[in-house]
Amino acid sequence: MKIETILTPAELPALAKRDLRGAACVVFDVLRATSAFVTALHRGAKAIVPVSEIAEALAIRQKQPDVLLGGERDGVRIRVPQTGGGDFDLGNSPREYTPEKVRGKTIVSTTTNGTRALRACAGAKMVLAASFLNLAATAEFIKKIRPEQVLLVCAGTYENTALEDVLAAGALCEILLDKPLTPALAPLGRGEGVLQMSDSAEIAWRTYLQAKPDLTGAVQSSKNARRLLSIPELRDDVSFCLQQNIFPLVAGMDAEGTVCRQ
Ligand code: MLT
Numbered sequence: 161m162k163i164e165t166i167l168t169p170a171e172l173p174a175l176a177k178r179d180l181r182g183a184a185c186v187v188f189d190v191l192r193a194t195s196a197f198v199t200a201l202h203r204g205a206k207a208i209v210p211v212s213e214i215a216e217a218l219a220i221r222q223k224q225p226d227v228l229l230g231g232e233r234d235g236v237r238i239r240v241p242q243t244g245g246g247d248f249d250l251g252n253s254p255r256e257y258t259p260e261k262v263r264g265k266t267i268v269s270t271t272t273n274g275t276r277a278l279r280a281c282a283g284a285k286m287v288l289a290a291s292f293l294n295l296a297a298t299a300e301f302i303k304k305i306r307p308e309q310v311l312l313v314c315a316g317t318y319e320n321t322a323l324e325d326v327l328a329a330g331a332l333c334e335i336l337l338d339k340p341l342t343p344a345l346a347p348l349g350r351g352e353g354v355l356q357m358s359d360s361a362e363i364a365w366r367t368y369l370q371a372k373p374d375l376t377g378a379v380q381s382s383k384n385a386r387r388l389l390s391i392p393e394l395r396d397d398v399s400f401c402l403q404q405n406i407f408p409l410v411a412g413m414d415a416e417g418t419v420c421r422q
Contacts, residue, residue, distance in 0.1 A: 162309045163336065165329050165360040169273060169316035172280040184307035185281035186288045186298060186332065189315035190324040191384040192252050193274020194411075195291040195401040196230070199254035201421050202407040204263035208289075208419040210275035214242055217268045228262070231270040235387055235394065238270070253397050254293075266418075273322075277315035278413055284311070287413035288422075292328055296405045299335035301422065310336075312364060323367075323382040324401075327375065330368025333361055376402055 166175055187194060197208045209227070211217050217229050230250035231238055237251035250256050252271055269275055281287045285307060290298040302310060312332060314325035337355060357365065371378035379385050379402060388394045410422040 161306055161336075162356045162358065163312065163333060163361040164309070164358040165312040165314065165326070165364045167314055167326060167360055167363065168321045169277070169319055172277060172313075175311070175313070176280045176283070178283075180281065180284035180311070182307065183284045183309040183311050184286040184288065184302060184305065185284040185311045185313050186290050186302070186329075187274070187277045187281060187313045187315060188290055188325040188328045189271070189274030189277060189322075190291050190328050190379075190401050191317075191322070191382070191388060192254060192397055192401055193269070193271040193315065194289040195293055196252050196254040196257055197269070197274075197289050197419055198291050198294045198407055198409065198411050200230075200257040200262045200267055201411055201419070202293075202409055203257055203259045205257070205265050205267055206420070207266045208411075209266060209268045209417065210278040210413070210419060211268060211270045212276050212279055214238055214270055217248075217270045218243060218245070220268045224266070226266070228265050228267045229269075230257075230267045231275070233272065235384075235391065253394060254400055255397060273315040273317060277313050278419070279417070281311070281313060281413070282417060289411040289413065289419050290328065290332065292331070292402055292404050294405065294407045294409050294411065295328065295331055296335065297408045297410050299332055301410045302336065312361065314364075317382075317384045320383065322384055324379045324385065326364050327368050327371055327378060329361075330364035330366070331372075333357065333365035334368060337365070
């Protein structure tokens with residue numbers, strides 16, 4: 161199994177052109193899109209439909225009035241000035257996705273980076289939405305399926321790499337590597353027919369190993385975390401999204417572009 165990490169959003173256009181038929185893409189947007197999607201599915205949402213543009217979301221709502229509209233621009237809920245009609249029903253804070261609001265619902269979501277990254281993987285054999293909230297479940301699923309190639313896709317923040325996504329990708333590498341203590345003690349199997357880590361995967365894994373003793377501190381230094389921490393009603397999203405393995409579910413995107421529990 162070859163592991164590679166897409167570290168920046170700048171690589172997404174090239175990814176969309178690659179032959180991904182043998183690949184499993186694992187998309188990370190820890191703050192906050194994939195964390196929100198996994199939370200919504202755990203709390204009973206039927207499906208998430210990630211779209212890139214606000215107009216796409218409004219067009220789906222036109223045809224399917226029952227869907228909920230969610231997402232963000234500049235971290236906050238999309239409202240009248242951006243829609244030319246009503247406010248979206250939800251922002252992108254996973255804490256907003258309560259069972260009362262989302263149970264049995266389909267949520268059409270557009271965000272700055274997360275939904276774009278999911279869309280860029282549309283041609284892959286398998287597309288998973290992952291976060292710290294469901295990391296172990298996602299890793300077990302990959303170990304069971306054993307795809308030839310695993311692409312860890314870090315959604316990023318605007319056009320830049322997001323530290324929190326790279327750390328989550330590195331944490332997933334650690335589980336797939338069966339928990340080596342330090343790089344030097346990594347099992348011999350690595351790179352020899354079992355798990356072939358590309359340099360981009362090594363970068364994610366070693367960055368995670370460095371940050372692991374104080375993961376919260378590391379994530380709080382990231383651009384998007386600092387933005388969220390500066391907004392009183394959104395600051396608790398950072399600690400929420402850093403919880404590990406509280407939702408034992410696998411979120412997969414099907415060929416129609418709908419994300420559901422696997
Ligand atoms: C994104 O997709 O760009 C992020 O999830 C944005 C956010 O929620 O702050």
